Amino acid sequence: MIHTRGLSRDFKVKKQVVTAVRGIDLDVEAGQLVAFLGPNGAGKSTTLRMLTTLLPPTSGTAEIAGHDVATDPAAVRARIGYVGQQNGAGENYLVRDELITQGRCYGLHAREAAARADELLDLLDLRPLAKRLPGTLSGGQRRRLDIALGLIHRPDLLFLDEPSTGLDPTSRAEIWRHILLLRETYGTTLFLTTHYLEEADNMAERVVIIDGGRIIADGTAAQLKNDLAGDHITITTGTEREAETAARISGGSADGTTVRLRVANAAGTLPDYLRTLDGAGVKVTSAETARPTLDDVFLTLTGRSLTDDDIPA
Known part of the structure; x- marks a missing residue:
């Protein structure tokens, strides 16, 4: 067509x-x-x-x-x-x-x-x-x-x-x-x-x-x-030091006591990740997973949001 x-x-x-x-x-x-x-x-x-x-x-x-x-x-x-x-x-x-x-x-x-x-x-x-x-x-x-x-x-x-x-x-x-x-x-x-x-x-x-x-x-x-954005895992730890440890283990990023990382399969990855953190002495107070959006795809490709009003010259 x-x-x-x-x-x-x-x-x-x-x-x-x-x-x-x-x-x-x-x-x-x-x-x-x-x-x-x-x-x-x-x-x-x-x-x-x-x-x-x-x-x-x-x-x-x-x-x-x-x-x-x-x-x-x-x-x-x-x-x-x-x-x-x-x-x-x-x-x-x-x-x-x-x-x-x-x-x-x-x-x-x-x-x-x-x-x-x-x-x-x-x-x-x-x-x-x-x-x-x-x-x-x-x-x-x-x-x-x-x-x-x-x-x-x-x-x-x-x-x-x-x-x-x-x-x-x-x-x-x-x-x-x-x-x-x-x-x-x-x-x-x-x-x-x-x-x-x-x-x-x-x-x-x-x-x-x-x-x-x-x-x-x-x-x-x-x-x-799946190919360009990946699933998201977000965990909260008891202290900022524990968050930094969790980020080093996962390759994610720490912000205060919050750690975020991107993985191919969040549902399959999270249980093993939590067991690893427990073995490292990291206390996890909450954990959640999220599927990516098309805006995440665009953000990965360009560093900007699809809903931005203008593009660079």
Whole structure:
């Protein structure tokens, strides 16, 4: 569905060339749900705009569903849906009419557009809202309408740019329920960006992380966490001297009476570690384990958080 080689984009800023995306190679197979992560300024939005034909690449190539974004943008647009961060529906039509109009813009006959609109109204639980204006809907309802607009022409690939940003937890969960239902119903390939790392961790079968315009990690969330971050063990000792001893034994770090270390398998490592500390005369007053997060992966790779607002120049 997505095939890029050396995809790059430069901008001119005050007579200087700024490279936003640096030679991205990316392949996404049909039916995958891929989360595209990175801090603000990392190149996510620029990459997304190139893949959706909204911005021409400076160099490199990108093919979407077998069509080149630069030489055949119309064919690409016919095969993709795009749900941006802003609301896509206007205010002049009722919800159902808005969907029908969108379908007509994609070349569907009137009867076909109406049937498709009704199908999506039912699938996305929008039927009770069919005769309301988009401006009267809640945030979660409007996002479901945006998704319906992006699916009206039955695209092979749907791009979702921050689909749940700004929604309350209940609405976010509802949006994701519908996203997963769409995938199950239509087999649509989904490529999304999100700032909610737990969404990518729990929902996406593949995570791609971009930083400084380059892809720095690509794999399942479990693979990235196991290979690049590892589990965490935190123990508390009776004294600071005991903490220093525990840190030397484990190769971890001591902060006061707290010792932290990273291991491949915390559940399997902790019992032996506690026995070793006991044999060394270290009194452990508490111990806990934790699985790493995707932010831990990014922190290991870059020394920064995925939620940082800006990246270094």
